[in-house]
Amino acid sequence: MTRPPTAAQRRVIDAADPVTGRLRGTEAQLAALVGRGLAFRHPRPPHAHFLTPAGHRVRETPESEPGAEAPATATPAGSEGSGGSEGSGVFAARIGGEEGGGTGPARLREVHSAWQGLLEMRRMTNPDGATDRPCGWERTHLVRAAALALEAAGHRPADAAAAxxxxxxxxxxxxxxxAVHEPDPGALRACAATLEKAGWQTGEHTEPRTGSRYVLASPRRA
Known part of the structure; x- marks a missing residue:
């Protein structure tokens, strides 16, 4: 638990872009929000600042009464803050097989924000500024990048707890x-179509031992 943001910080949070969570404010205000885990600074020029999932929660929570405490915060780590990262309290795309994953509005908002951040990373790091094909980060985080593309498009990951x-x-x-596995053939083809739209090359294959079908996907280069 931590103190709620100041009135000035709250105004910066409330004025954030409603889709991407991009912030505008003084350097001191932005640095203070980063220090409290409510924002992160993009590692690439122009080093814009964006709300973290905790910052989004603050924006959607009515201002607290005097003396009330704000929710505990989580800070993304480096560039993975906008593209999906791993670790306790930090956004991570669901690769399927996890237990008890939420599907409510908060999760949908986090996924949407992460996908928009990844598109912005593509724009800033691909040599030609293209957003229709994967960037270097995705090529070094293949599983998380593909999972984010699927989750952002509305596909449901397998839930181990609910089987x-x-x-x-x-x-x-x-x-x-x-490899993308999905027991329903139609859903598997839909996953392939989503990845192709997101800039991946896909092909459907058969597992020799089980006979089950799966999609092999790799980031498109051009």
């Missing part, structure tokens, strides 16, 4: 390739 079907994204021995 519910859904996609599972897994690493493969092949360089720059992940």
């Amino acid at each position: 519910s079907p859904g996609y599972r994204v897994r690493a493969t021995p092949q360089p720059e390739a992940v």
Whole structure:
């Protein structure tokens, strides 16, 4: 738990872009929000500041009464704050097979914000500024990047706790390739279509031992 933001900080949070969470304010205000885990500074020029999931929660929570405490915060780590990262309290795209994943408005907002941040990373790091193909970060975080594209498009990951079907994204021995498993053939083809739209090359294959179908996907280069 921590103190609620000051009135000036709250105004900066409330004025953030409603889709991307991009912030505008003085350097001191932005640095203070970063220090409290409510914002992160993008590692690439122009080093814009964006709300973290905790910052989004503050914006959507009515201002507290005097003396009330704000929710505990979580700070993204480096560039993974906008593209999906791993660790306790930090956003991570669901690769399928996790237990008890939420699907409410807060999760949908976090996923949308992460996907928009990833598109912005593509724009700033691809040499031609293209947003229709993966960037360097995605090529070094293949499983999380593919999972984010799927979750952002509305596909449901498999839930281990509920034993519910859904996609599972897994690493493969092949360089720059992940495997997407989905027991429903139609849903598997839909996953492939989503990844192709997100800039991945896909192909459907059959597992020799089980006969089950899966999609092999790799980031498109051009």
